[in-house]
């Protein structure tokens with residue numbers, strides 16, 4: 660089992676994050692633009708507030724996963740989980756769970772508890788993952804936590 664470490668994003672991480680994201684959809688340039696615009700406060704998801712952060716998981720020098728979230732007014736929530744991705748070779752080792760805890764802790768520090776996430780109903784890995792961590796249906800495409808601090812108590 661690799662020794663995974665966790666930390667906040669630095670700007671030089673962005674190409675690696677774009678590479679992980681583009682393995683599923685979109686190309687590198689698209690994701691570099693989206694991720695750098697997001698973290699620099701120049702591109703905003705719907706109804707996002709300025710407060711946002713990204714945490715990364717590393718195996719030595721290699722970035723193997725990341726999570727992003729921001730404060731929001733969307734869907735009556737206080738926060739939104741924007742992206743969560745773990746590189747294929749590193750899945751099912753608990754990395755996404757650790758990343759979710761870091762973001763949950765960040766939300767709680769901002770005094771935000773009601774958190775939503777847009778999840779494709781057909782994405783069973785993600786559906787299982789979020790439900791395992793206490794998320795419930797908000798509508799067909801969204802899950803939410805009434806109180807994200809439950810993630811910290813698991």
Ligand SMILES: CC(C)(COP(=O)(O)OP(=O)(O)OC[C@H]1O[C@@H](n2cnc3c(N)ncnc32)[C@H](O)[C@@H]1OP(=O)(O)O)[C@@H](O)C(=O)NCCC(=O)NCCS
Pocket residue numbers: 683743744745746749750751752753754755756757776777778779782783784785787788789791
């Ligand atoms: C969803 C994702 C982030 C999970 O990352 P991970 O590091 O493998 O997750 P963890 O090891 O922390 O958690 C594992 C749990 O997730 C769920 N899960 C993960 N992979 C699964 C699979 N192939 N089938 C079913 N459930 C799965 C299960 O609940 C699992 O718990 P279990 O092992 O007790 O059954 C990862 O599969 C991924 O990056 N997928 C592609 C991007 C994506 O869909 N992101 C979410 C978009 S909203």
